[in-house]
Amino acid sequence: MEKVTVGTGAVSFDDVVAVARGGAAVVLSDEALAAIDKARAVIEDLAASPTPHYGVSTGFGALATRHIAPELRAQLQRSLVRSHAAGSGPEVEREVVRGLMLLRLSTLATGRTGVRRETAELLAGLLTHGITPVVHEYGSLGCSGDLAPLAHCALALMGEGPVRDAAGELTDAATALAAAGLTPVELQEKEGLALINGTDGMLGMLVLAIDDLTDLLKVADISAAMSVEGQLGTDRVFAPELQAIRPHPGQAASAANLTAILRDSGVVASHRGPDCNRVQDAYSLRCSPQVHGGVRDTVAHAVSVASRELASAVDNPVVLADENRVESNGNFHGAPVAYVLDFLAIVTADLASIAERRTDRFLDKARNHGLPPFLADDPGVDSGLMIAQYTQAAIVSELKRLANPASVDSIPSSAMQEDHVSMGWSSARKLRKAVDGLTRVLAIELMTAARALDLRAPLTPSPATGAVVELLRNAGVGGPGIDRFLAPEIEIAHQLVADRSVTGAVANVIGELA
Numbered sequence: 001m002e003k004v005t006v007g008t009g010a011v012s013f014d015d016v017v018a019v020a021r022g023g024a025a026v027v028l029s030d031e032a033l034a035a036i037d038k039a040r041a042v043i044e045d046l047a048a049s050p051t052p053h054y055g056v057s058t059g060f061g062a063l064a065t066r067h068i069a070p071e072l073r074a075q076l077q078r079s080l081v082r083s084h085a086a087g088s089g090p091e092v093e094r095e096v097v098r099g100l101m102l103l104r105l106s107t108l109a110t111g112r113t114g115v116r117r118e119t120a121e122l123l124a125g126l127l128t129h130g131i132t133p134v135v136h137e138y139g140s141l142g143c144s145g146d147l148a149p150l151a152h153c154a155l156a157l158m159g160e161g162p163v164r165d166a167a168g169e170l171t172d173a174a175t176a177l178a179a180a181g182l183t184p185v186e187l188q189e190k191e192g193l194a195l196i197n198g199t200d201g202m203l204g205m206l207v208l209a210i211d212d213l214t215d216l217l218k219v220a221d222i223s224a225a226m227s228v229e230g231q232l233g234t235d236r237v238f239a240p241e242l243q244a245i246r247p248h249p250g251q252a253a254s255a256a257n258l259t260a261i262l263r264d265s266g267v268v269a270s271h272r273g274p275d276c277n278r279v280q281d282a283y284s285l286r287c288s289p290q291v292h293g294g295v296r297d298t299v300a301h302a303v304s305v306a307s308r309e310l311a312s313a314v315d316n317p318v319v320l321a322d323e324n325r326v327e328s329n330g331n332f333h334g335a336p337v338a339y340v341l342d343f344l345a346i347v348t349a350d351l352a353s354i355a356e357r358r359t360d361r362f363l364d365k366a367r368n369h370g371l372p373p374f375l376a377d378d379p380g381v382d383s384g385l386m387i388a389q390y391t392q393a394a395i396v397s398e399l400k401r402l403a404n405p406a407s408v409d410s411i412p413s414s415a416m417q418e419d420h421v422s423m424g425w426s427s428a429r430k431l432r433k434a435v436d437g438l439t440r441v442l443a444i445e446l447m448t449a450a451r452a453l454d455l456r457a458p459l460t461p462s463p464a465t466g467a468v469v470e471l472l473r474n475a476g477v478g479g480p481g482i483d484r485f486l487a488p489e490i491e492i493a494h495q496l497v498a499d500r501s502v503t504g505a506v507a508n509v510i511g512e513l514a
Helices: 012-018 030-048 070-084 094-109 119-130 147-157 172-178 192-195 199-230 242-245 247-262 266-270 290-309 335-364 385-404 423-456 463-475 487-498 501-510
Strands: 005-008 025-028 090-091 136-138 162-164 170-172 317-321 326-327
Touching: 005 012, 005 094, 012 290, 025 030, 025 119, 025 136, 025 147, 030 119, 030 199, 030 326, 070 147, 070 192, 094 119, 094 147, 094 192, 119 147, 119 192, 136 147, 147 172, 147 192, 147 199, 147 266, 162 172, 162 385, 170 172, 170 199, 192 290, 199 247, 199 266, 199 290, 199 335, 199 423, 199 501, 242 247, 247 463, 247 501, 266 487, 290 501, 335 385, 385 423, 385 487, 423 463, 423 487, 463 487, 463 501
Parallel strands: 005 025
Antiparallel strands: 090 136, 162 170, 317 326
16 A cells, blocks of 8 residues: 655645545654654643633634633533534545545644644544545635534544545444544544644645646647647647747647647648648637646646645644744635635636537538538438537536636624635635536547547548547547437546546657646
């Protein structure tokens, strides 16, 4: 089993993906354990003091003015976790829960939270043994962090609440912990707060979305290249000297990909020369690098924000162990993460939109340069790919609604103590839906372009696009012919995009794309 070591510094994007999606085991480094012990000593000193300290010997939020007697503090932590585990709605995906658990552990490992080492080690144990607390869709306002989702995870550390075991079976936390040889913890001063006060849910979903979009941007370049090729477009507009006079890095990378994918295309070569009467291609073809490149640059900005957040210790209050004190702060506010989640939803919608426009051109006899209407075998008797484009259009319309930013909303809570919230969890949830929608839109463009390339025979596609056509055909996505049940073929194409077979097929021919 792959193992990820969590230290006092940032976990990497690869670490998050390995734990969230790959099921990697997790251990704490000796440095992290030492930092945890040092911070815990500060908390224990403050807990013994007669002076109230927020988060240690007081209530929370709007109830922070009440001093809590020592004999009630364990009950305070239990009550905090139980009351905050108030999520509702559908169960959140396993990868999201594992990602947020890892990121919470990463903050605990910085020595800024004051938890005991046994609490941190139990969280690592849950990840290693594949025990996943049940977290619900609704409950987080993104400030103070993702309280409800994290509280459902903290509940499992106490041996309470529903979880799924490594096999995905639903059980209770006490049973799952016992089966794994793990012992629940009785939370002490500050620990309940430390376990729930973070941006870990929204950050984990941001990292996973970036991982997905990094590959989907390559797929978009592949599908655009196939559309340019299948619609007898030109590759001259992608020349590096033309990109250099508008030096956006994402644009240059996308154009370079398009040029590489189209290299040695018999279809493109067939109309390259003095007899070509094409003056300019439509924007959806000609401007693909500009749109795809803008998305790439937005993702790059999101990477910079996520990288800073991965290096952060998000909790309130935080322990300043070297100064033997605890201080309140506002670092739990999810605004920086929420903004880029919304930015990504916007560009995801537009990337899908331009792909849908390229697809539609294939189906219109007036614009597809000699191909049959709707790429049908017998137009009128057969509908071809007409309704596949409807499916694309329906998804794109949904993505436009999902592009409406959640981060501009704020509903005050906690008796107006928490009077401005980020809604970052909501931004993340809708981005996940948007990424799935984009995956499906690109799959349909690939299907459509592949059929068009088959109809261009005996002209031959480029080696790279030919590899994608072959991949689709071998997997069960049929070529031109009489109408057949399309939904299964769309799902096959979707899976080939989602599992990265499409980018793999191209990489096997021309190397990794930018």
